[in-house]
Structures are given as C-alpha cells and as structure tokens.
Amino acid sequence: MSVSLLNNNYIICNAKVVNEGCVSQCHVYVHNGMIEGIYAASESLDSLPILSQVPVIDAHGQYLMPGMIDAHVHFRQPGATHKADMYSESRAALAGGVTSVMDMPNVNPPTVTNALLEERFEMGHRNMQCNYSFYLAATDGNISEIQKIDKSRVCGVKLFIGSSTGNLLISNDTVLEQVLSTEGLPLAVHAEDESMIQSNMQAYKIRYGENVPIQCHSVIRSREACVAATSKMIDKARKYHSQMHILHVSTANELQLLQKAACDNITFEVCPSYLYFCDEDYQEFGSKIKCNPAIKTAGDKLSLIQAAAMGAVSTVGSDHAPHLWAEKQQPYFSCPSGMPMVQHSMLILLKMVKQGILSIEQLAALTAHHPADIYHVDKRGYIREGYYADMILVDMDAAVEVNKNNIYYKCKWSPLEGKSFPASVTATFVNGVKVYDKGQFADNSLAMELKFNR
Numbered sequence: 001m002s003v004s005l006l007n008n009n010y011i012i013c014n015a016k017v018v019n020e021g022c023v024s025q026c027h028v029y030v031h032n033g034m035i036e037g038i039y040a041a042s043e044s045l046d047s048l049p050i051l052s053q054v055p056v057i058d059a060h061g062q063y064l065m066p067g068m069i070d071a072h073v074h075f076r077q078p079g080a081t082h083k084a085d086m087y088s089e090s091r092a093a094l095a096g097g098v099t100s101v102m103d104m105p106n107v108n109p110p111t112v113t114n115a116l117l118e119e120r121f122e123m124g125h126r127n128m129q130c131n132y133s134f135y136l137a138a139t140d141g142n143i144s145e146i147q148k149i150d151k152s153r154v155c156g157v158k159l160f161i162g163s164s165t166g167n168l169l170i171s172n173d174t175v176l177e178q179v180l181s182t183e184g185l186p187l188a189v190h191a192e193d194e195s196m197i198q199s200n201m202q203a204y205k206i207r208y209g210e211n212v213p214i215q216c217h218s219v220i221r222s223r224e225a226c227v228a229a230t231s232k233m234i235d236k237a238r239k240y241h242s243q244m245h246i247l248h249v250s251t252a253n254e255l256q257l258l259q260k261a262a263c264d265n266i267t268f269e270v271c272p273s274y275l276y277f278c279d280e281d282y283q284e285f286g287s288k289i290k291c292n293p294a295i296k297t298a299g300d301k302l303s304l305i306q307a308a309a310m311g312a313v314s315t316v317g318s319d320h321a322p323h324l325w326a327e328k329q330q331p332y333f334s335c336p337s338g339m340p341m342v343q344h345s346m347l348i349l350l351k352m353v354k355q356g357i358l359s360i361e362q363l364a365a366l367t368a369h370h371p372a373d374i375y376h377v378d379k380r381g382y383i384r385e386g387y388y389a390d391m392i393l394v395d396m397d398a399a400v401e402v403n404k405n406n407i408y409y410k411c412k413w414s415p416l417e418g419k420s421f422p423a424s425v426t427a428t429f430v431n432g433v434k435v436y437d438k439g440q441f442a443d444n445s446l447a448m449e450l451k452f453n454r
C-alpha cells in the first residue's frame with residue numbers, strides 16, 4: 001500500500017448511513033483505507049478520544065452508502081479504445097458513484113484464455129481508477145481455460161447464448177453443459193435465442209433492405225428470443241446446479257419464469273436502460289437506445305420497475321456499452337448496439353427513490369449488497385467495520401442535468417443528454433481515498449483488483 005493510503009485517516013460525521021436495510025445517523029471512521037469504526041451520532045466526537053485528532057468530513061446530512069459494484073461494464077480495452085478505455089470509463093464510473101466494476105470479455109482479442117486475462121489485469125492495474133475484475137468468456141473451445149481460472153481473482157465466466165460483439169457464441173450443447181457444471185464461479189449469461197433473431201433479421205432485410213426502421217429492433221431481437229433462451233438457461237441451471245446470473249432481463253415474461261423458478265442458484269440483473277426507456281422512446285431517441293436485448297414495451301418496463309420495488313430483482317448493472325456517436329448514426333444493420341450508462345445508472349435509480357418507487361435501503365441492496373453477495377466479493381459492498389471504505393455521498397436534493405460538460409465518457413454522448421434528475425452522487429470514496437468530489441477528481445486513486453471469497 002502506498003504512503004498516501006496509510007496516511008488517509010478521517011471521520012465522516014453528520015451522515016445518514018444506509019446499510020443492510022437500515023438508515024442510521026452515524027460517524028464513520030476511516031483508517032488506512034478501511035472502515036475502522038462506526039459510532040452512533042448520539043456519541044459526541046469528543047467522547048471518542050482516538051478520533052479527536054483526525055480530520056472531519058461533514059456530510060451535512062447526506063446519505064452515506066456503499067459504492068455501486070457494477071458487475072456489467074464494457075470498457076472496450078483492448079481493441080476498441082477509440083470508443084472507450086479503462087481510464088476514461090472508470091473515471092466516469094467514479095462520478096456516477098460506482099466504486100468497483102467487472103469488465104466484460106468481448107474486447108479484441110476477446111478474453112478467452114488465462115494469459116489474456118492476465119494482460120487485462122495488467123492494463124487494469126495501470127489504468128483503472130475504480131476497483132476492478134474481469135470475466136473470461138466461454139467459447140466452444142476453451143473449457144480447459146475455464147477449469148484453470150483463479151477463482152479468488154476472476155469475477156466470473158461470461159456466457160453469450162445470443163449473439164454479441166465478437167464471435168463468442170457457444171453453439172455446442174456438450175460444451176455448454178461442461179461450462180454449466182463448473183463449480184464455484186458465477187456464470188453471467190446473455191440470454192437471447194440466436195436462431196430466432198437471425199431469421200427475424202433475414203425477414204426484415206428482405207422487407208426493408210439496409211434501412212430497417214429502428215422501432216423494429218424490439219421485434220427483431222424479440223421477446224420470444226429472450227423468453228426461449230432464458231427458459232432454456234433456467235432449466236440448465238436447475239439440472240447442473242450452476243451458479244447462474246442472468247443479465248439484462250428485459251421482459252415481463254422472463255420475470256415470471258424467474259419468479260416461478262425461485263431457485264437459489266439462479267439470480268438476475270436488470271439494467272437502468274430498461275427501467276427508464278421503452279419502445280415508444282425510439283421516436284425521440286432513435287438508435288441511441290438500440291441495445292441488446294432490445295428495449296421492450298411500456299408494460300415490460302413497468303413490470304421490471306415493480307419487480308425491483310418488490311425486492312424480486314437481484315442486482316442492477318449498467319451494461320455500460322459505449323460506441324462513437326458517428327457509429328450510432330449508421331443505418332440499422334451497421335449501427336452497433338449498446339449505450340453508455342456507467343456514470344448515469346445511479347441517477348436513474350435515485351430518481352426512482354425520490355419518486356417513492358424504491359427505498360434508499362433497496363437501492364443499496366441492488367447496487368452494492370447483492371452484487372457483493374452473489375459474486376462473493378471480499379470486504380466490499382457494505383458499510384461494515386473491517387471492510388474497505390468504498391462509499392458514496394448522495395444528496396437527494398442535488399438536481400443535475402446531463403449535458404456535454406458533465407459527461408466523462410470518452411465517446412462524449414449519452415442518451416440522457418438534456419434530461420434532469422432530482423438527486424445525485426456528490427462524492428465517491430475508493431479504498432478510503434476521496435477520488436471524486438462534486439465534479440472534481442483526485443489524481444491519487446488507489447484502485448485495487450477485487451478479491452473473491454471462493
């Protein structure tokens with residue numbers, strides 16, 4: 001650990017600490033990057049002799065929450081650093097209250113071996129401004145690499161059941177079953193039925209040529225394709241007792257399947273884009289909101305919101321998937337799917353808190369406690385003594401408008417430009433270092449690799 005981390009001692013007072021289903025007035029003492037003590041605010045600082053010498057950060061009644069652990073980002077490095085890179089996007093993450101990310105393997109070259117994973121950890125070490133880990137992608141040919149993974153270091157295995165960037169689709173059922181039998185590692189699954197999507201694409205190509213109207217995206221990457229793949233994966237996870245985390249659930253039908261399955265080893269993610277947009281928004285946003293799976297109907301959006309409000313959703317991840325503005329202007333088949341979101345997920349969720357849809361305690365569970373539990377992240381995701389001080393301050397009255405001046409993505413655009421949000425993250429602490437403070441970044445981030453207890 002560096003000297004600056006060792007000297008980093010302070011107490012945050014006058015905060016409403018959000019943790020494990022409660023909001024309590026506390027002082028939080030941070031020492032050497034860790035949460036060393038949590039004291040009821042009724043205790044005066046003077047009565048705590050060890051604390052009388054340390055600097056005080058006055059939270060002025062803001063919420064102090066565990067930072068978001070975003071288990072679904074695409075930072076594009078290596079291979080597409082014209083779109084985004086680890087440094088630019090991890091800084092945007094800090095501004096959005098994200099203290100740890102798990103970065104997806106569909107980079108170039110795709111992360112399909114332990115040697116390539118090692119290279120990405122090296123890049124992360126040099127560039128990441130928030131804590132990080134990386135997925136290995138499962139392919140038809142790399143089961144031996146999956147079996148050699150260091151489970152204490154690698155967040156999980158990504159399974160692309162549908163199509164995505166790069167050729168990472170598992171098409172061989174025997175291989176799929178071997179992957180599903182892997183023990184002790186979360187399998188993060190993109191579930192869309194590839195053959196159904198391909199036949200829809202052909203039909204629309206015949207009808208419209210290259211210029212398929214963007215509204216058709218939800219019909220091409222259809223509800224049926226999502227339901228078929230998710231249903232198949234639920235069955236497989238039950239059969240092989242896989243620890244399966246289904247990513248970006250986008251339909252009410254899949255929610256029903258997942259709720260009916262009620263299986264401890266199956267969890268699922270919802271992304272802010274599907275809580276904020278619906279297919280009626282193609283008119284206003286066009287291909288900016290083209291993503292995979294496609295944004296579905298207003299009814300689906302409502303069901304996802306209700307599921308989150310009822311505590312039925314396991315995690316929220318951003319699916320931060322940046323592309324250049326120019327790339328997003330191309331006709332349907334050339335326009336890449338995905339939108340940048342890591343900086344703005346919390347804004348969408350905090351708005352839901354402000355509207356009374358989610359409680360602030362539920363927000364902490366969806367963004368920090370549950371990702372930490374599902375992935376077995378070591379000493380993060382909670383405000384607990386002995387845990388890393390990965391925390392954010394949230395001001396429920398600090399409204400913000402998203403615009404070019406406050407977007408930190410390398411691609412410099414967001415589908416939310418011009419939109420206002422009533423509450424925002426004002427400060428972010430990573431390993432005890434205040435790395436972000438109302439638009440200002442510290443240059444001494446001490447980001448670390450995540451470790452996993454498995």
Ligand SMILES: [Zn+2]
Nearest residue numbers: 072104319321
């Ligand atoms: Zn993704």
